[in-house]
Amino acid sequence: MKFRGAEAIVETIDWNGQTVVSKIRNKRGYRHPSLEKRLVVERLRSESRIMARLLSQGIPVPAVYSVNTSDNSIFMEFIDGQTLERALRKKDFKTHLVQTAEVLSKIHSLNVVHGDPTTSNFLVTDKIHVIDFGLSSISDDNEDRASDLRVFLESLDSHHSEINGREIFLAAYSKWPDSKPVLEALEVLELRGRYNLMRG
Amino acid sequence: MSEVILGIESTAHTAGVGIITSEGSILSNQRSVYIPDEGEGIHPREAANHHSEKLPLLFKAALEEANLSPKDITLVSYARGPGLGPCLRTGATAARAFAYAHDIPILGVNHCVAHLEIGLLEGATDPVLLYLSGANTQVIAYAAGRYRVFGETIDIGIGNGLDKFAREAGMGFPGGPKLEKIAEGDELIDLPYSVKGMDLAFSGLMTAAKQKVDSGHSLASVAYSVQETAFAMSCEVSERALAHTGKTELVLGGGVACNSRLREMAMTMAEERGVKCFVPERGLCVDNGVMIGWLGYQMMAADYNITDEDNMVNQKYRTDMVEVTWR
Numbered sequence: 188m189k190f191r192g193a194e195a196i197v198e199t200i201d202w203n204g205q206t207v208v209s210k211i212r213n214k215r216g217y218r219h220p221s222l223e224k225r226l227v228v229e230r231l232r233s234e235s236r237i238m239a240r241l242l243s244q245g246i247p248v249p250a251v252y253s254v255n256t257s258d259n260s261i262f263m264e265f266i267d268g269q270t271l272e273r274a275l276r277k278k279d280f281k282t283h284l285v286q287t288a289e290v291l292s293k294i295h296s297l298n299v300v301h302g303d304p305t306t307s308n309f310l311v312t313d314k315i316h317v318i319d320f321g322l323s324s325i326s327d328d329n330e331d332r333a334s335d336l337r338v339f340l341e342s343l344d345s346h347h348s349e350i351n352g353r354e355i356f357l358a359a360y361s362k363w364p365d366s367k368p369v370l371e372a373l374e375v376l377e378l379r380g381r382y383n384l385m386r387g
Numbered sequence: 388m389s390e391v392i393l394g395i396e397s398t399a400h401t402a403g404v405g406i407i408t409s410e411g412s413i414l415s416n417q418r419s420v421y422i423p424d425e426g427e428g429i430h431p432r433e434a435a436n437h438h439s440e441k442l443p444l445l446f447k448a449a450l451e452e453a454n455l456s457p458k459d460i461t462l463v464s465y466a467r468g469p470g471l472g473p474c475l476r477t478g479a480t481a482a483r484a485f486a487y488a489h490d491i492p493i494l495g496v497n498h499c500v501a502h503l504e505i506g507l508l509e510g511a512t513d514p515v516l517l518y519l520s521g522a523n524t525q526v527i528a529y530a531a532g533r534y535r536v537f538g539e540t541i542d543i544g545i546g547n548g549l550d551k552f553a554r555e556a557g558m559g560f561p562g563g564p565k566l567e568k569i570a571e572g573d574e575l576i577d578l579p580y581s582v583k584g585m586d587l588a589f590s591g592l593m594t595a596a597k598q599k600v601d602s603g604h605s606l607a608s609v610a611y612s613v614q615e616t617a618f619a620m621s622c623e624v625s626e627r628a629l630a631h632t633g634k635t636e637l638v639l640g641g642g643v644a645c646n647s648r649l650r651e652m653a654m655t656m657a658e659e660r661g662v663k664c665f666v667p668e669r670g671l672c673v674d675n676g677v678m679i680g681w682l683g684y685q686m687m688a689a690d691y692n693i694t695d696e697d698n699m700v701n702q703k704y705r706t707d708m709v710e711v712t713w714r
Contacts (some may be wrong), residue, residue, distance in 0.1 A: 191630070192630055193623075193626055193627040193629075193630035193631070194623075194626075194627075202572075213623075215656070215659070216617075216655045216656075216658075216659055217618075217619065217622050217651075217652035217653070217655040217656045217659075218614045218619045218652075219575045219619070221574075222575055222580065222615060222616065222619060225577070225580075228582060302584060303584065317401075322584055348420045383712075
């Protein structure tokens with residue numbers, strides 16, 4: 188597996204005899220070298236800290252094996268599952284949606300927002316794993332949480348319009364006792380012209 | 388027989404009349420920029436007064452330069468938004484007066500989309516547009532019938548931010564080009580770098596920059612650091628949009644895209660990513676009538692059906708409100 192994202196190259200490699208995922212933030216020539224260093228270290232640190240924090244709280248995220256600020260790499264656990272995007276095309280999609288809402292609300296309850304929870308950033312095995320914390324941050328702001336929900340719903344909408352998963356997902360998310368202000372913030376967010384129009 | 392389109396721009400500080408043919412050959416690009424009094428920003432009424440004074444002269448100059456008479460014009464196209472109300476109405480009135488007097492079809496178009504479409508004239512076919520101007524800071528790309536805004540500023544436009552910082556540091560309007568001239572250094576002063584997914588924020592950056600000047604850093608070095616930071620943010624979000632959409636072309640547009648450092652950074656980013664970068668000449672990056680005329684022609688060439696609404700100005704005419712029927 189090899190994938191070139193917006194800011195990093197993610198691939199599976201052999202590391203001490205086992206298959207791991209390496210994520211390397213490659214240098215951006217357009218950025219001033221000291222700005223580049225500052226950003227990469229900030230992001231590397233934040234990403235690995237958040238993953239470690241979630242893992243210690245029992246959230247299924249890849250274990251971080253090694254973080255290296257000299258070549259801007261993170262090595263982490265390889266999870267052999269299929270993406271939620273694929274899993275939702277099968278008939279037990281409801282279970283997956285409910286479990287995804289549960290894990291996302293748990294992450295939110297730990298004051299972490301994912302930043303990019305599209306259906307490609309969840310992996311399904313016997314449970315739902317959450318990956319790619321490159322845009323994640325520490326926040327207990329309900330609008331940030333609502334923005335996570337919007338990203339997820341939007342990717343549901345664009346890739347899975349046939350299953351009408353919105354209600355199932357939101358119903359499961361609302362089981363979290365603190366979800367009410369988040370769902371209210373979501374309503375406000377979706378009323379903003381930009382997001383309305385983007386659905387076109 | 389080739390068509391000849393006259394485009395009118397008046398959304399903000401620039402009054403512009405451009406003439407372009409259906410083959411994309413630019414016959415004239417006349418512009419006049421309203422400059423506010425020292426220490427002030429754009430006053431919408433004053434800007435509109437400037438436009439109503441200059442537009443007749445610009446029409447005349449454009450027709451003269453193109454060596455044409457009004458009867459040679461086959462379409463009048465004007466920017467109906469987004470922009471400042473009084474300025475938009477002035478441009479629309481001029482457009483109507485000219486079109487009705489000479490019995491020429493008239494169409495109002497979206498200013499932001501025009502910035503993108505003029506990039507297609509440079510050879511791009513399906514690009515991501517990094518659109519950086521005073522009021523607008525957006526990353527735009529075509530998807531399913533519309534130009535979608537993938538990222539944008541969540542507070543102020545990048546150009547307004549630069550202008551405001553420059554004004555507070557004692558420089559006149561427009562501040563961006565003045566900052567570019569004095570920007571100097573290689574050491575970077577740490578400033579807030581605010582990228583949230585594909586969105587950006589500039590107000591914190593500009594406030595911090597002002598504080599750096601107040602605390603004794605040289606204006607040249609702060610100007611340098613502001614440019615490095617703000618432009619890196621802009622390049623990063625456009626790179627994210629390129630990765631997200633899988634598109635392989637980048638187009639720059641808007642007044643801030645005249646900045647040489649920004650152009651250099653965008654080209655480096657495109658090269659590293661393996662995508663093509665199209666940078667229109669400066670006269671087509673800034674607000675101008677040519678791009679308005681060119682978009683009008685694109686729409687009409689695809690048999691766009693003009694409704695009454697197309698001839699009403701709209702201050703909040705967002706990029707993604709336009710249904711793209713001509714692609």
